Amino acid sequence: MVEAAAPPASGEAHANSSAGTSAVPLEPPQRHPKPDREAHKTLTNSLSEAIKARKKRINEIRAIIAEGRGSDQTGVEDGILKERNKTNKEEFKAVLEDKLEAKRSLEIITDRRDRFRNETRDMERQNPDIGSTEKIEAQIAKLQNRHDHTIISLKEKMKLLAEINKWEALRKSATAYAERIKTLEGMDAECTSASDELERLDGKLSTLQPRLDPLNEKLDEPGPKPKPKPKTQANIPLLQAELRKCRDLNTKEYKELKQLEAEFRAENDIYKDAEKKYWNWYDSRTKRRKEALEEARKQRIAESKKAHAYDAGNIFNEEVGFCDQLTVYLSKYVAADITVGAEDAATAEGPEIPEGGYKVLTPRDENVNVLSYSSVAARNVIKKEKKGADRKPDPPAEQKLVHSIDNLNAFSKLDIEAPLTTTKVPAVLDAVKARKEYFLAERAKKESGKVFKSTSKPDDNGDLVNGHTKPGRAGTSDSADGGLSPGTEETATGEGKSEELHFNLEARPATVFCCSLV
DSSP: OOOOOOOOOTTTTTTTTTTTTTTOOSSOOOOOOOOOHHHHHHHHHHHHHHHHHHHHHHHHHHHHHHHHHOGGGOOHHHHHHHHHHHHHHHHHHHHHHHHHHHHHHHHHHHHHHHHHHHHHHHHHHHOGGGGOHHHHHHHHHHHHHHHHHOOOOHHHHHHHHHHHHHHHHHHHHHHHHHHHHHHHHHHHHHHHHHHHHHHHHHHHHHHHHHHHHHHHHHHHSOOOOSSOOHHHHTTHHHHHHHHHHHHHHHHHHHHHHHHHHHHHHHHHHHHHHHHHHHHHHHHHHHHHHHHHHHHHHHHHHHHHHHHTOOSSOSSSHHHHHHHHHHHHHHHHHHHHHHHHHHHHHHHSOOOOOOBTTBOOOOHHHHHSOGGGTTSHHHHHHHHHHHHHHHOOOOOOOOOBEEOOHHHHHHHHHHTOOOOSBGGGHHHHHHHHHHHHHHHHHHHHHHTTTOOOOOSSOOOTTOOEETTEEOOOSTTOOOOTTTOOOOOOBOOOOTTOOOOBOOOOTTTOOSOOOOOEEO
């Protein structure tokens, strides 16, 4: 049998696991306030409306100037320039509308993604283990295994079922959480695509703008205009000055609008970077706390195992434990036979004892009429009573045995045929004891004289811990995290006191069946 290695020291248990998060700062990084998108939209919309109003005024001024110059001033060159300018304006307007539409779409996608992400983070804060599907499945399997394979009280069973329901609800939430993560990834991709489209349209507008300005300036230049109308001739210089002023203001405010958008994007990038650092720190802190709790739990388990360890080595522990289990189990039936025989012998009537050569009269004899003793009927009554008193008790009836899975497993491990009736129990019990003596002798050889000694009597059903019977029953304490549980404490009195059972979850996961007599 392979010898079990010694448990690691408490300081060495998880030195490597906590190395990745040991450098996490205790204080969180500074968070940056989220930019006010509504205030930014209000300011940019006001600038855009002012630019549109001035463009409308520029078109009106151009119409007035064209009307004052007269219809005969429209030459071939002006017609070509106007047509080209009209084409460029229409193209610029179409691209601008596409840009505004892309901008609105990006804002809608961003707002929806932010709300969706905040809801997902709220789910993660409420249930830190919601993203670990493997851990949830392992916990449910562990609790289900304990429920199916352990005999516990009704109160503990109700608590265990409530815990299983809690983890199953968390599993459903984990499925929804995984779907939300996939949806969030799709939203990020959609937001990135919309942002790229907006940048492309900005670049296209920047390319079209230099083509519009020279044409506008050339069309607005005053030239020799024959036959001007007298009413508008004096107003043309003023209108041209107003046109240039509107154009300059539009150029200035357009640059200001671009600068505001650049500043908002920069501030938003700072906010995103700060949020990313903060949540990375939050995840690292959570991981560090989980590692610390896990390390403390494993340290408690190691200390508990060390406190309940046996003096002997780990050679033939499982086999000796199986022998102890079967010895206790089979001894119940041998003790039961002896008890029945003793009770029958105690209740049986003994032979008559003479005193001084005379027969001692019993109440039965006193009831018989001495004068009628010679009668045939009286003699027959006395013979029947003596025959019933001298009759020996019948031997106990042979009973069939039904063994539990644990006991059948022990018989299989020891290569001993399980008894099917109570008459075969003594022979099998002797074989089990002989097998235990053999294992103890082999252990003594391998350990240079260190013979295994159990510190307590095993449970009736053979509850084991790592192949050993459990240590002392009275005065023991249990560790909360995987330590050894105390043994069975039972008070065998005639007053009907209840027995208190404690089971070790890590002893054996096999199902326990009660042995019954058929």
